[in-house]
Amino acid sequence: MAELALSVLVCNIEGRILLYNDSARQLLETGRGGAPAAGMAAIGLGRSVFGAIERGLILHALEQIQQQLRDSGDGAARPVSGFVATLAQGQIVRAHMAPVFDSAHALNGFVLTLEDITRNVEADSRRDALLQSLTQDARATLANIRTAVEAIQAYPEMSAAKRTQLTGIIDDESQRLVHQIGRAVDQRGAGMDSHQELEEMRGADLLALLLRRIGSPSLSVATSDTVDATLWLKVDSYALTQALAYLAQRLATEASVTELHFGLYRAGRLAYLDLTWRGTPLTADTLRVWENAPLPINAAGAALSLSALIARQGGEAVCSAGESPDVARYRLMLPVSEPGSALDIPPAQEGRPEFYDFDLFHRPGQSAEIDQCQLSKLNYTVFDTETTGLDPAAGDEIISIGALRIVNGRLLQRESFDQLIQPRGALSAGSIAIHGITHAMLNGQPPIETVLPQFHRFAADTVLVAHNAAFDMKFLQMLEARTGTAFTQPVLDTLLLSQVIHPHQAEHTLEAIAGRLGVAIIGRHTALGDAIVTGEVFLKMTPLLAEIGICTLKEARDAAQQTHYARIRY
Structure with missing residues (x-):
């Protein structure tokens, strides 16, 4: 438990903390940004978990577990419950609760695992605000364009000066719409952080996976000079690797490509992952067929297409000519992720560690006696x-x-x-x-x-x-x-x-x-x-x-x- 990055608390049925790890202490005793949380009740052995997490949320989760126990029969799935809580220092955590039973299978404690989802919630809020802003701006811009078009259609005999004025409005408003969409695409990377099925990883590590997965005697792969080693991405690395391996295979077998180069660099809030080869770009029809072909790559055997997998990463793809006429490029645009700060876990102290070796779930409570x-x-x-x-x-x-x-x-x-x-x-x-x-x-x-x-x-x-x-x-x-x-x-x-x-x-x-x-x-x-x-x-x-x-x-x-x-x- 001490080595887990996941925050874990073990409590008795009265909410007294019986075990905890450093990750839980770090999460519950520090404010946002890693600073000590002023006024926070420290967690510790024998302390009440209600000093750190709202009592009502924990009691509600326990009631859900007890209801599941009453409703389930023998051999039923182990009951679990969960909730989202806001800590006193402003962090938002997702908690999962699992019961602990005594020898008679009576509920006498619980295990809480905690995950900091503050960044995910903030990303959702940014994405919603961006969508609302884009919708409002685009609606006003399109209304101006439509008004100008209707005026031109309604008055074909209008003067050349007036027509020039209206076409200028259409041009200005269309340019504004292009700018708005570009701004939305640029900012969208921050809004993808809430995809829980994705994991954060260095872009350089993803490229290393691709090189190992795709390289073969008939297809050599290498990285180009345009690789930003500091980039972090939030992706489903397994699915994305399998999908790009499929694309590389089709390039090798159907387009006679023998050498691929991978590049990776930042463009605002997006990362450009480029596959380049010598030859002509894929036609739109060919690209559409390849991207929509089913790929049975997950454990359940469900068929997903290359375009669907790219969309799950919050990305888009385009095929075009490269920097020179004889080079083609398949560009994958992915949202950039900012890596979370490492846990500030102090080094282990010298000497024997502290053990908590009494009966975990039977402690005298604080009472009148x-x-x-x-x-x-x-x-x-x-x-x-x-x-x-x-x-x-x-x-x-x-x-x-x-x-x-x-x-x-x-x-x-x-x-x-x-x-x-x-x-x-x-x-x-x-x-x-x-x-x-x-x-x-x-x-x-x-x-x-x-x-x-x-x-x-x-x-x-x-x-x-x-x-x-x-x-x-x-x-x-x-x-x-x-x-x-x-x-x-x-x-x-x-x-x-x-x-x-x-x-x-x-x-x-x-x-x-x-x-x-x-x-x-x-x-x-x-x-x-x-x-x-x-x-x-x-x-x-x-x-x-x-x-x-x-x-x-x-x-x-x-x-x-x-x-x-x-x-x-x-």
Whole structure:
């Protein structure tokens, strides 16, 4: 799944994401053009898919599948459903849903595959607009021509000057019509992108296919000097190759052609694919017969003609003399396609990959009984902040938030949140000395009003974990009115839990706890670096808490509240 270019999500029946690949993350977490999508809820293990795709669309697709299951008998085709959704960043995706069943054949999850069809929809809109514009312009032009013709017919005795004036109108309007049709042909290439049976490929690769397919001892083939290696086409390469091979065969057997040259170059929004040979051009009658002859080339054996196959590519063909009198040319005009941007998939990190090895379709949901959940069964967001100073009541502000998620006892370092924030006030020299964040680093960064709602969505449906959490939570609480964001989920503090586990130790700094538990400290005093250390510390703590009978969230919170540090207020 990780290697697929297709975007794939696997969810349980409640819409929780259980598996996803990088293609899905890239599609759902970036805006158009590959830029990060501001305000988008990040996808991740255990998150709700409804944060990325409208809930009603998914529920409707599930209802369709359930209806198919009720209507179908044993041995029926596997039920599937689909829908088209618009993402928050404006992209349009086509989704296909397939069910997942448990051992009793009851529906308990689904697989979503997603395809970005934004370009196709835009191409359809451009094509419709072009057709409407051409129709309106042509109607007005033809009306002017018709009016002038009727005037000439109705008044044969009109003066020579008047007749010249009317014939001039006919000439001008006909030239305008020619220009309009030419403009439409030139722009039509963009409108063919929506043909779903076609694939994008480099023109040079198509020529290479043709050379391999057509070349034979009796017919040599080569490329000419006019080949644009940068051109991309959207074609049915198999059908087009077979059709042109058929044309080459008839040229060889019926026109005695022994050598063919292929050329390819751009002409506006069209690509000209030229077949040239020494000899005379095909007559119109011969060309018509060849182009309309049936070609049984597809798997089903259906007969299509050369002209029909060319039309399916959105192309047109014409046979004429070449650059010199003894050279003939068969020109195929095809729409040019602009290649899509490659997926920006980061290189694999060193070390063992992260696995998601618990029962995929049976996870405890977020409910009123969360306090009774086992610590090992909960999802967490471990976070840390860097600030301009130590006193939020005096106006100090958050300038960095770093966070990671813990799912099934694993710290998912690829599901992270790391954002600098431009404050309204100044940084103190003392804070710069601690975290190393300067004014220059914060210039141009988003304000807290933008970042905090994004972090709120990142941490949704999880328990918050921080070291000395009261400090960070005080900053967050003081921003509630300003940002409209309130963090109401449970909070666990590794500072307090350390005192629960080791009540006789004097030091409970993050460095001291990490040293006792054998956690290496890397990136200290950066928000994300501290969050990583805190997460690793917390994972070391959970089995130690279980050894002293603290297994649930409520038990951990109650024990933490009894410690000395819990009485500290900020």
